[in-house]
Amino acid sequence: MSGNTVTQSVTWSLARAARELDLRRGEFDLAVHLGYVRTVPDEGGAGRRVTRAEIDRVRSQEGFPEALRERVKAVGTTEGAALMGVSTARFTRLARLGLVVPVKFYVNRYRAVVWLYLAEELRRFPAERQNVPLLRGRMPEGLRDQLGAGLDLRPRNWRGRHMGFLLRQAEDPWARAAVVASLLEPAQVAEVIRDPYERACLNRFRPERPGHGAPDSPAAYLVSRIMTADDPDEISWLRADLGHAVAEAREAHPAPRPTPRARTGVVPEPAGPSAEEHPTVPGSPPVPVAEAAAFAPTGSVSGPAAAVRAVAVPILSPTVVPRSETVLPENPPEPGEDGRPRGLFGWLRRRDA
DSSP states (O other): OOHHHHHHHOEEOHHHHHHHTTOOHHHHHHHHHTTSSOOEEOTTSSSEEEEHHHHHHHHTSTTTTHHHHHHTOEEOHHHHHHHHTSOHHHHHHHHHTTSSOOOEEEEOTTSOEEEEEEHHHHHHTTTSGGGHHHHSSOOOHHHHHHHHTTOOOHHHHHHHHHHHHHHHHOOSHHHHHHHHHTTSOHHHHHHHOOOHHHHHHHHHTOOOOOOOSSTTSHHHHHHHHHTSOOSHHHHHHHHHHHHHHHHHHHHHOOOOOOOHHHHHOOOOOOOOOOTTTSOOOTTOOOOOHHHHHHTSOTTSOOSHHHHHHHHTSOOOOOOOOOGGGOOOOSSOOOBOTTSOBOHHHHHHHHHHO
16 A cells, blocks of 8 residues: 555544644635635545645645635725725625625624625735726715615625535535525425425535524524525525526435335235135134134045135034023013913023923
């Protein structure tokens, strides 16, 4: 076995890989999302890992680690405005118009959403000629009208960017479809995907959402709103994309379905002889084969054939009530004129005599 193969087989957890690359965990996550650090699935199914060969590749790049830190540096509104040379108010308007795209966000202690942007992208924005009029002077009238109507594309642009991050890591076609489904309301997914087993498969591959606060907390509610599409155009686009993704997943391999045995939990019994093969008299109890064989006539065919033929012979026995079990009335009727009791009681007395 070569040394390169051994190096490829050694994998480290994400936390250890971040330490080896001299990055904070947030910086490392951004490096993974942006494709600067490649990860591989954990063989034990416990998320993602980083190979030793990938760590060596990143560490061998020129300017490591300062150059890598600069590429994954995320800044807020104040620092971002300073990098672009504009006021914070203008920077916010540009972000709401979707001209600068956030790369991550968090909810602060005042339950306000704080958007973060890549510093490298903000430095390039003023250098592009078509962006110069947006940095100085009055905003174009059409853009002002959109801002006045309450336009805010920051959540939508972040969702689009985040979906691209997740799609790059998804290797199974159902996992790719689950990435698209994770940005839609469950009711929207149910309208597009009618099969409950396919929806269950999407839920199994559904990516985990970033944790912000305890479940059902105001912070978690804000995160859920940001991660769920609410614009009609975006919803329409995601629904169409989900339909195509699920169609591709079906062609690769259908969603798993339970077998009839696993679904009912009852093992079907083997079919026995039909009523046409062994007719019986209506109302007669079934007779076991062993008992029926005892009543087979002498000289008949012996063995299993005789037992089967004997089953078809009904066994009828009269119902006899023993005398000791005969129930007599507690108050017998009075005797008639001849001194003999009348009715059924008298008839029984005469019969015994």
